[in-house]
Amino acid sequence: MKLRKLIADTCEVFDKLSIEYALIGGYAAIVYDSPYITADIDFVVDADKVTLDLLKRLRDMGWNPTEEYSDAIELTAFGQFIHKDTGVVLHIFGDVPGFRIKEGVGLNKAKIEGYDVNVCSPEDYLIMRAAVWGDEDKQKAIVIVRAQGKNLNLDYLMKRAKEEKVTRRVKWLLGFQKIRKDG
Amino acid sequence: MKYNIEKIDRKIEERKRIPLEKFIDVVEEMIRFKNEVKKIDSRHMRGI
Numbered sequence: 001m002k003l004r005k006l007i008a009d010t011c012e013v014f015d016k017l018s019i020e021y022a023l024i025g026g027y028a029a030i031v032y033d034s035p036y037i038t039a040d041i042d043f044v045v046d047a048d049k050v051t052l053d054l055l056k057r058l059r060d061m062g063w064n065p066t067e068e069y070s071d072a073i074e075l076t077a078f079g080q081f082i083h084k085d086t087g088v089v090l091h092i093f094g095d096v097p098g099f100r101i102k103e104g105v106g107l108n109k110a111k112i113e114g115y116d117v118n119v120c121s122p123e124d125y126l127i128m129r130a131a132v133w134g135d136e137d138k139q140k141a142i143v144i145v146r147a148q149g150k151n152l153n154l155d156y157l158m159k160r161a162k163e164e165k166v167t168r169r170v171k172w173l174l175g176f177q178k179i180r181k182d183g
Numbered sequence: 184m185k186y187n188i189e190k191i192d193r194k195i196e197e198r199k200r201i202p203l204e205k206f207i208d209v210v211e212e213m214i215r216f217k218n219e220v221k222k223i224d225s226r227h228m229r230g231i
Contacts, residue, residue, distance in 0.1 A: 003211035004204055030206060035198035037213050086211070087218040112204065142186055147195045176188070 001062070001085055007041060008115035010090065013057045020046040020101050022120040023110075024128060025091075029140060031110045032122045033147035036140070040089045044120070046101040047076040047094030054092075063090055098131030098164045099124055106156065122148045123157040126173060130166035142176045149178040 001009075007027070014021040023031070026038025050072045055065065063081035067074075079092035094100070099120060106124075109116045120128070122144055129141035145152070154174075161170040198206065 002208070003214070004207045007207070030210070031203060033195055033199050035194040037210050039214050039217070086214065088214060110203065112207070139186065142188075143191055143195065146188065146191055147199075176186070178192070 001083075002113075003086060003088060004113045006061075006083060006086065006088065008113035008117065009061060010041070010043075010058070010063075011112075011115060011117045013054070013061065014043070014045065017049070017051075017054055017057065019049040019054065020118075022099075022101060022107050022118050022124075024096065024099065024120045024125070028119050028125050029144060031108075031119050032125065032144050034140070034143050036143065040091055042091045042093070042096075044093050044096055044099055044101060045076060047072070050076050050094075058090075096128060096131075098128040098166065105160075121153070121156070122151070123153055123160060126152075126157065126170060127160050127164050127166060130161065130169040130173065131164055133166075133169055138173075141173050145173050145176045146178050152177070 007023075011021065011023070021043050022028075023042070024044050025040065025042030026034070026036065027041055029036065030038070052069070052072060052075070054072075055069055055075060058081060059065070062084040064084055066080045066082060069075040069079065076092060076094035079090075081090040081092075082088070083090065099105070106121050107118045108121055110119045111117070125144055126141050129137040129144075157170060158167065161167045201209070
């Protein structure tokens with residue numbers, strides 16, 4: 001199965017089960033023009049909506065869990081799967097540092113294999129990197145700041161930074177923002 | 184830590200020339216290649 005179809009079909013499973021979700025991590029960065037390659041597909045889901053039906057549906061798609069998940073809490077604490085044909089790794093989280101599905105958090109759509117995939121905003125991607133803030137997180141956040149330039153919604157970014165208590169880190173990141181000369 | 188902004192910008196510009204779905208195909212090829220290398224390494228470790 002093609003990777004892009006795998007991503008789209010996985011999102012379709014979330015939608016069919018009415019589980020709100022967002023693509024985060026390296027694949028979200030790719031949507032926002034990151035040149036870095038990643039093997040892991042990471043999703044944050046609305047943990048309250050997850051049942052073990054999700055596990056069954058993912059298994060049916062060829063996603064083999066690396067642990068036996070006996071309930072939805074275990075699954076959303078850290079759900080890890082490896083795809084039987086492609087060897088691609090899937091992670092499902094109920095939340096990660098700096099991000100969870102909640103009111104006021106904006107999601108974007110990206111068309112992958114003809115399917116509208118929910119993706120965290122580039123601003124929330126930066127917040128997540130700022131919340132962890134290792135050397136790799138700084139580097140990856142700078143890439144998105146450079147790639148997105150003036151496209152970043154600074155009001156939303158600073159609102160979210162305040163909520164997640166990473167304002168200083170985000171201000172530091174914005175020092176790398178590329179401002180287009182043409183306005 | 185010093186960040187090589189010129190290099191980052193160059194890579195972003197190259198990336199922007201590739202449509203999203205095409206880039207995901209590139210990622211897929213890289214994953215396949217890495218997995219093949221892992222398989223070969225594992226066979227060597229077992230002396231096959």
